Structures are given as structure tokens and as C-alpha cells.
Amino acid sequence: MKSNQVTIVDIANELKMSKSTVSRALTGHPNVKPETRAKVTELAEKLDYQRNMLSISLITNKTKTIGIVLPDFFTSFFPQVVVGAQEEAARQGYSVIVSQCNESYETEVANSKVMLANRVDGVMVSLTKETLNYDHWKAFIRKKIPVVFFNRVCEEMMVPKVVVNDYDAAFQAVKHLISIGKRRIAHLAGPAQLVISRKRMNGYRDALIKNNIPIDEDLIIEFDLNLTKVKMYVKHLLGMTNPPDAIFAVNDPTAIEAIQIIKQSGKRIPEDIAVVGFSDNYGSNFIEPSLTTIAQPVKEIGKTAMELLLGLMDKDISEWKPLIKTLDTELVVRNSTVKQVLEQ
């Protein structure tokens, strides 16, 4: 089936000149008579000629396409990261191809193959909660295709990463709980294979220790982020003989789930039990009580990761520095810890 798109040959024939001249005229090559260039560009415009990036990619071995691989598309977090990343990519003349993995390691591997097949010039990756093996990403490095991790990063790979100050943020969140008088602070933690889970956990532990509050391992529940399990955990916590007076959740969806269970139980938030989340997802400001949480600079994470990635583009692999950018977060205090004065 013949192409329906106009090619350089079409223009050359029409204008009775060589393809190379047309090509030069179209690519802004200096050695073209202005008059010739005018004729060519005019006809190209008229015919709605579009350069075939495929052939150029074949020649240059560059596709000007960046792959973004995400663990999920469920909350507002990752889509917003994509927005930031895409803007930056567009600014630098790159397109973006996105795929999400439904938090499945196998899908992640499959998606990495898609990126390879599409000959992306680089990938921006956030790992699924299942991912423990990184061979599929190491293969990119072997092929000299740069990889940048963000949010859910791979510690053992020496590549650029964009993260937030998870440890500090968690520390601040727990400190905030302590400052409002809470002492038995539970932690609904993410799976230990995720670096962010461990960092938030450490921030939690250290905040307690620094404030001379003994750590009660019974108040720490680590789980796989499967939200259906939160109900059971929260009920368990509430039913303890010495129940917690606060919960620090590893992320907002977990915190939101927890809030609903606590409300059903009849306990008051924050008086009986305060709740803090992480990320300031969509919805966290209008759940009742509104959720105190750690706001991440979502779009900036995407933008920064893309900048880091594109920065490696023209460099030799020997110059790839495993730079780690740590962005700042902000504790957003809402009603789930401190009742706010209603503003009109």
C-alpha cells in the first residue's frame, strides 16, 4: 500500500529539481538560493508536507522519543508527573510515550520491551511495587539508552534519580503529630522493597526516638498497598487494648481509606485519632475531615526527571553522572490533625 503522505520526491518532481535540493531547502541548509527555497517551502506548505521522522530516525539512530513507564494511573500523582515531563519534553522537541503497569512486574518488563522496540532515546521510570529484579532496565544501560528513575527508584543502579525528601517529610509529619499531643502513633507502611517505604519508615522511627517515644512494633503494619486490606488493619488497630492515637499512612489513598473506617467506628478525628497521609493527592482536601498530608511538587518531579534525562542525550555514557535530585515537600496541615478555622 503506497504512502498517502507527500514526500520530498513529490515536491522535487513537481518543481523539476533534485531531491537533495528540496531536502536542503526544507532543512534550512545555508547553500540554497533564496528563490529556490521560497518555491520549495511554498509548495511544501500547500501540499501539507510532513517530514517523515522515521527515515531520519533510521539515519540518525535517534527517535526524539522518550518512554515513561509508570506503576499505575490510579491516583492523580503519576498522571500529573506525566504532564510536567511532557511539557519539558515538548519544549526540547521530544515526544513522549507513556505506559502504565498496573503495579505488575511482568507488565513492567513487557512495557520495557515496548520501549526498546520503539527505539526510545531514553526512559523515565517509576517501579511497580512488585519489582525486585532490574535486569530489564540494566539492559537499557548496556544498550546506552539512558534511564532516569523517579519516585519509586532502583537503588542498586547508578543512574540519575529524582526523589523527594521522604525521610525528612515523614519525620516532620510524625513530629507534627507529636506536637499536637499524640504519643501512640501507628504507621501503615508500604512494602519494604520500595525505597520510599523504607525512608518514610525511618523518618517515622527517628521522629519517635528523637522525642523519646518508645517504638511499639505492634503499631507498625507493613503491607503491599492493596487498599482492600486497610479496613482490616485499621479495625485491628482500633481494637487494641491500648489503641493508637494517630496514624501515619505511607500514602494518601491509604490514609483516606483509614479515615473512612475510623469514622464508621464512631471514633473522632483528630481528637481520638489523628491521621496523616503522604502526597496530597486529588481528594485529600475534600474528604471529611480533610487530610493532613505531605504535598509533593508533582509536576516538578516530572519536569526535573525529564531535564535530567534529556541532559544525558548528547553525552557519552562515560559522562553520565548518577545525579540524585531531591525535591522538597511541604507539610499541609488540615482537619485530620488540627481543626482549621473555617474561612469564608
Place this chain on the structure above:
Amino acid sequence: MKSNQVTIVDIANELKMSKSTVSRALTGHPNVKPETRAKVTELAEKLDYQRNMLSISLITNKTKTIGIVLPDFFTSFFPQVVVGAQEEAARQGYSVIVSQCNESYETEVANSKVMLANRVDGVMVSLTKETLNYDHWKAFIRKKIPVVFFNRVCEEMMVPKVVVNDYDAAFQAVKHLISIGKRRIAHLAGPAQLVISRKRMNGYRDALIKNNIPIDEDLIIEFDLNLTKVKMYVKHLLGMTNPPDAIFAVNDPTAIEAIQIIKQSGKRIPEDIAVVGFSDNYGSNFIEPSLTTIAQPVKEIGKTAMELLLGLMDKDISEWKPLIKTLDTELVVRNSTVKQVLEQ
């Protein structure tokens, strides 16, 4: 810069055979001695050979890539559509390239150019709220690149579309409000250039008429979906001498915004004023009171649109039928209209 990826030539040289034999062995061509094929595939495996889709695309004039252009990534709606679409695309061996437009017409045009430059085999489009000119999409048809609209469709283009029964759903929603005793039902409507806005508006009007309730134009507020304006509108409605006893909002974010304003005003939901939204977005089930809304089969919308699009792939343009698929929605009754019995 030489490619770092293994090519067929590399394998052919290593094995001292012709490139065509290697190619045949790798593509599953029947006329290859099993022994030869074994040798080739083994070496390909070992060298981590990856077919360069670029050259194949150049030959076949097909990229096996579908573009998805969305108005925004703000709510959970469009990302979920992408998930459905991507799954179906992957199933049929296609990749997907996504871009979102921040509800800007100009960005939509720019994104359409990106899709063209990337030589997508087809596009799945939902229009921005600003879009009134469709030349950029008509250009696709001229180039024989199929276009399928979904959700925010273009009426004047005769191409396949995937929508939900917006009219019926709106009708049901308003009928539901009437059934619980509401009579002065306001409508926060979307901009008239969006077909979905008009259909929902018509469903709203007809439901009132069918139930012998006079339409009060003062209760109908059409706006550009800019959420910051909702506060003003709702306050205006609440301040009327004869205020509405219900609000039907064109989408969930609007309804959620409305609920918050109403709560601040001290009015009770649903006793004083009931609220219904549209789409069942993330968050609608946990806002308080939880939002009665119309649930859309989000992933199925994506899947269906992709099926329709891929169905056109091998067909001649003369066979493209402007099929319109209308998917069913479901009224989800929650506390913003009828207080539910708490389930444990």
C-alpha cells in the same frame, strides 16, 4: 554515532550467512532449515538482538503506534480511559503515545502535529473544551489516518465515535431527583460547544418537562468548567429568593465543589438541597456526603474506542463506517440525594 544495538548484519557476519536468511529465520518464515533457524535465534537471543521497528515502519508505512489526545489529566477519567485503550492496543500489538492538552485548543493543534510527525497509524481523540475548529483532525482523514472520537466528540466529522448515553443518563439523574421530591432543580451546565454538555442539558430539560415541572432558566448556569467559578454560582443559587432544592452538575468535580460550598453555607444535603454529579470520578464516593452520580464504564470506553480504531486499520478509507458506539451508564445513588444505611 554508530548504533549500539545489534543488527541483522552483525548476526549474519558472525554466522557467515546472508542477511536475508537471518531475517527469514527471525521472522518465522517457513523456508528456513530448522537447524539454521536454531543457530540464528540462539545467537540473537545471546546478543539481545531487537528488531528495529523503524526500518520496518519505513518499509510498511505503518508504525504500529496509536496516538491518544486528551483534554486533560486532571481527574481520574482520562487516565483510566488510557488504561483501557492501552490494554487493547497491546493485545493487538500496538503501542500508544499519549498527550494531554491542558484544555487548550492551541495545545491540541500542536499535539496533533506531534502525532503526525510520529506517523501514528491512527488517533483516538477527546476534544478540549475550547475546540471549535476541527481542521487539524480533518487533515488526518485527508492523509487517510483514521480518527476515532470518544467522550468529547466532533459532531460534524463522519468518523467513529464512542460516547455514553448522556441524554438518558441526565434524564435518569433528574428523574431520580424528582422521585425524592425535588422540584426546583438547578443545572450547572458545561459549555454548549461540547456535545456532552448539550446532551446532558437536554436530558435535564426533558426530564423536567416530562414531569410537568416548569423550566426556570434562572436555575440553569452554563459555564466553561473552570472550577474556581463554581463557588460564585452556587452562592448565587443559594441566595435566590426562591432557591433550588437540588443541583444537577455536568460533572463530578463541579458537584464536589458545589457540595463544599453548600456545606459551608450551613444548608443540609440532601434535605435542603440535593446534589448529583456525572462520571463517578475518584473521590466521589468518599466526599461527605458521598456523591450520587452517573458511573461511566471508563476502561471500556478506552477499550471500545481502540477496538473501533484498530478495526479500521487494514481497511480502505471507503469502508470506514462512522459507527457510533453508545455505552451504558449507571446511576449510583449515594448520600447526596438519599441517605444510605451504613453498612458494616
Place this chain on the structure above:
DNA sequence: CTGTTAGCGCATTCAA
């Protein structure tokens, strides 16, 4: 069964 050749659309030598 395997090798040879041509060509997809373009940019880029080298010649003129």
C-alpha cells in the same frame, strides 16, 4: 532452502 538485489524517505557525502 539460501543468496542477491532493490528500495522504503531522507540527509549527506562527493562532484560538478
Place this chain on the structure above:
DNA sequence: TTGAATGCGCTAACAG
């Protein structure tokens, strides 16, 4: 300033 020739990696048509 322009034209002709080469090749990016691969498949397919044509010979053996």
C-alpha cells in the same frame, strides 16, 4: 548553488 550517489536496517521479489 545544484545534482548524483550512498546508506541507515530491514523485508520482499527474484534467482539460484
